Amino acid sequence: MIAFTFNGEEVPAKEGQSVSAALIAHELRINRHTRINNEPRGIYCGIGICFDCLVTIDGVVNQRGCLTVVRSGMIVESAK
Amino acid sequence: MNFNHQIIIVGGGPAGLNAAKYAANAGADVALIDSGVRLGGQYWRHTGDEALDQSLHHNFDQGSLLIDAVKANPRITLYLESQIWSASVIDDSIVLRTSKDIFITKKLVIATGAYDRSLPFPGWDIPGVMTAGAAQALLKGSGVIAGKKIVIGGTGPFLLPVAAGMSSHGGNIVGVIEAAGKAAWGKGFGALLKNPAKALEGAGYLNTLRKRKVEMRFRQAIVQAHANADGVLEAVTIANIDAGFKIKSSYRLSCDVAAISWGFTPDNSLAGALSVKQRVNCDGAVVIDVDSNQRATHPNPAIEIFAAGESTGIGGSDLALAEGAIAGLAAAHSRHKANQLRKLRSKAQKFADTLFKVYPIADGWKSWITPSTTICRCEEVKYQALTQARETLAAETPRDAKLFTRCGMGLCQGRVCARIVSDLFDGDADERIRSNYRPIIAPITLGELAEEGLL
Numbered sequence: 453m454i455a456f457t458f459n460g461e462e463v464p465a466k467e468g469q470s471v472s473a474a475l476i477a478h479e480l481r482i483n484r485h486t487r488i489n490n491e492p493r494g495i496y497c498g499i500g501i502c503f504d505c506l507v508t509i510d511g512v513v514n515q516r517g518c519l520t521v522v523r524s525g526m527i528v529e530s531a532k
Numbered sequence: 533m534n535f536n537h538q539i540i541i542v543g544g545g546p547a548g549l550n551a552a553k554y555a556a557n558a559g560a561d562v563a564l565i566d567s568g569v570r571l572g573g574q575y576w577r578h579t580g581d582e583a584l585d586q587s588l589h590h591n592f593d594q595g596s597l598l599i600d601a602v603k604a605n606p607r608i609t610l611y612l613e614s615q616i617w618s619a620s621v622i623d624d625s626i627v628l629r630t631s632k633d634i635f636i637t638k639k640l641v642i643a644t645g646a647y648d649r650s651l652p653f654p655g656w657d658i659p660g661v662m663t664a665g666a667a668q669a670l671l672k673g674s675g676v677i678a679g680k681k682i683v684i685g686g687t688g689p690f691l692l693p694v695a696a697g698m699s700s701h702g703g704n705i706v707g708v709i710e711a712a713g714k715a716a717w718g719k720g721f722g723a724l725l726k727n728p729a730k731a732l733e734g735a736g737y738l739n740t741l742r743k744r745k746v747e748m749r750f751r752q753a754i755v756q757a758h759a760n761a762d763g764v765l766e767a768v769t770i771a772n773i774d775a776g777f778k779i780k781s782s783y784r785l786s787c788d789v790a791a792i793s794w795g796f797t798p799d800n801s802l803a804g805a806l807s808v809k810q811r812v813n814c815d816g817a818v819v820i821d822v823d824s825n826q827r828a829t830h831p832n833p834a835i836e837i838f839a840a841g842e843s844t845g846i847g848g849s850d851l852a853l854a855e856g857a858i859a860g861l862a863a864a865h866s867r868h869k870a871n872q873l874r875k876l877r878s879k880a881q882k883f884a885d886t887l888f889k890v891y892p893i894a895d896g897w898k899s900w901i902t903p904s905t906t907i908c909r910c911e912e913v914k915y916q917a918l919t920q921a922r923e924t925l926a927a928e929t930p931r932d933a934k935l936f937t938r939c940g941m942g943l944c945q946g947r948v949c950a951r952i953v954s955d956l957f958d959g960d961a962d963e964r965i966r967s968n969y970r971p972i973i974a975p976i977t978l979g980e981l982a983e984e985g986l987l
Binding site for chain 1: 567569579580648659661667673675763764765909910911944948975
């Protein structure tokens, strides 16, 4: 097992999992809130098409959580 | 870096893998490009954990043998984690750009696959509502069950492997909600029986569901989703529907995941960027128009573009494999007539055509939408904005709707909502095809553009 943080909370993950999958496995369903209506969004298409599961990873904004493989110590935050 | 190859194949699923194998075996120098970490596409998505991968695929041997053959072939160069963001024809060559590299070729095989088709309904943007493909990708790619209480809905044969896969790995499936009637659904199974391998696969899924007491409900659909105080899914409304998909009565079912599949839409962003000729298929999807050699039409005679798999029409892996092989041989200018492959292709095509008839999607889904229902998830455009544009701004076409409301102009560039808006605004074939044109295939940062010297 490895671990990363999501909005400051430590999240365990298995090697090779996507960020979105590790969040779901830890019962974290909300990846971000939308910029206009502040609506919660999570994983939707799961394969990189819809851009709903966007997160900031190690300071790089707008990363697709479903396509990014987790790394130990990764700092993941909800996309703004 | 710049890379030149005799044939470039984009997409590492069944069609692209087989195209690479057949083209390389015919003597060509081949590059296979995929945005993913591993080969296999969505169909053979895997974790690398052999036991898990075997348990989640009906016939993983077929996929892993093909992947191994492609990896071992010295005439094939693999470029993984390579997302193409731009494609153009420059000086009689096809030029593809990723954030790292530039690829140049005269012969391109497009095998970019498909993604789940979505139908909008109130609450389809609540976290917990996802495509069946997403639930499947979580399991096949990461070994994660999407939730604790899962309802699966939509129509078509894809619901079965999704339900059976999650159920046999400990997922609690509280219902499989199929929009087709039981008799029609049975007819689809009759078509399956003509293909012994598919019949066996289907029977296996049904057996799994029966053993685990997963209930299938026919002529029903998930028509509304409800969030709890935290904003995540706590229940769905399921409706008894008529053949036209109009709601007759409804009930509530509590769940934390609703995984929904209304068939698939080809991802033809690359074809659109290159102005490859497309057409509207019998299911309403925009597909690449190909001839009997899988050759697509492009105005420049100096280049050759082929297409195979779901990008030429949704048809499943057997059809994709046959089309990929034929495209690979044709791109390599092989003299092989490939009669056997052509027979396989026509058989698989007939099967695909039957499935479209058995699992039709009727217009009644439009009646599930309310004024506050989100239509464009990226730009948060609600249905009332579209009706307002129609009533007060005289928006008549899908393009008008887009210009007045920004629907389809967000990060996904209409991949999710363009087909929905085309349906809502009765878009004609030209408008459907045009909505598929995206000059930028995938979003890129300004920093990456600057590094390319393009800013």
